[in-house]
Amino acid sequence: MSRLRGFIWFLAGVILAVLAGFVAYSTLNRVAAAPVAADVSGPTISVVAASRPLQPRTLLTQEDLTLIELPAGSTPEGALDSIEAAVGKLTLVPLYSGEPVLIQKLVDPNVRAADGRSALFLSQDQVLMAIPGQDLMSRVGVLKPGDRIDIFYSLPFPENRGIGATDEEDKEQQATFAVLQNVTIVEMVGGIRPLDASAPEQAAPAAVRPDSLLVTLAPQDALTLKYLIDAGGVIDIVLRAPGVERPFEVAPVDIDYLINRYSIPTGPGR
Incomplete structure (x- = not known):
């Protein structure tokens, strides 16, 4: 009987020891977590952060940025508190x-140097x-620096380029094609600029119409574009959706393409 009583007291002691250990562990955890909770509940500051990975010389748009x-x-020195303060800057x-x-x-990129040139940041290649700025998109004032665009051109090409073809046999046929894709507008130069909003007596123009668009290109692409401009081709620009940088699969369009795609009847008996 005394042996059973001793076992019971021993078991009770073990249970009490386990309970005491659990209470001590819980107390230590609360004490250790207290400074963290105080830090989280302390004052915070909204700062601008990248919303996606960005490469050097990226012209920042609102889609590239977010607030955290x-x-x-622990706010780093030089942090920005407004997305507008970063839009239009180059990384x-x-x-x-x-x-x-x-x-x-x-x-x-808009800071002007003493010689009047913009502080554009170009890569070595x-x-x-x-x-x-003769295309319709430029003239209606839709485009702005930082936009990504595709450049289309229409140009007449000889129908018959065979050896021995005479001038009379060489007829021209217009073709429209995508020259360059995913080109970034770095700056818009000249043209009508918005008037000072602080002057109420002046009516602001409906749109900004630049004389020229500044873009960064590979040298060969720039040479190709110069040829098309010198050849008198008709340029048109289309605006990409924000964040879309993949190439589009597009085929050149001429009269044969239109006839085949839309099943346009031609010739006798149509």
Whole structure:
């Protein structure tokens, strides 16, 4: 009987020890978590961060940026608190998704140097080229710096280029094709600019119509575009959706393409 009583007291002691250990463990966890909770509930600051991975010399748009909350005491120096302050700037270094955007990692392409030139940031394998703003998209004022565009051209081509063909046999047929895709507008130069909104007596124009669009291209692409401009081709620009950079599969369009696609009847008996 005494042996059973001793076993019961031993079992009770073990249970009490386990309970005491559990209480002590829970208390230590609460104590350790208390500073973290206090830090999370402390004051925070909204800062601009990259919404996706960005390469150097990226012209920032609103789609590239987002706002995140950081503890006030750990905000990095140079952090921006407004997305508008970063839009239109060029990145000098790569940025990861969610990384704060710092002012010292950006350059303003619109800052004019003493010689009047913009502080454009070009890579070593690119050149800066001006495209005449003669297309309809430029004239209606839809385009803006940072937009990604595709460039289309229409140009007449000889129908018969065979050896021995005479001038009389060489008839021209117009073809329209995509010359370049996913080109970034770096700047828009000249033309009508918005008037000062602080002057109420002046009526602001409905749209900004630039004289030229500045784009960065590979040298061979720039040379191809110059040939088409010099040849008197008709240029048109289409605007891509934000964030869409993939190539589109498009075929050149001429009269034969239209006849075949739309089953247009031609010739006698149509």
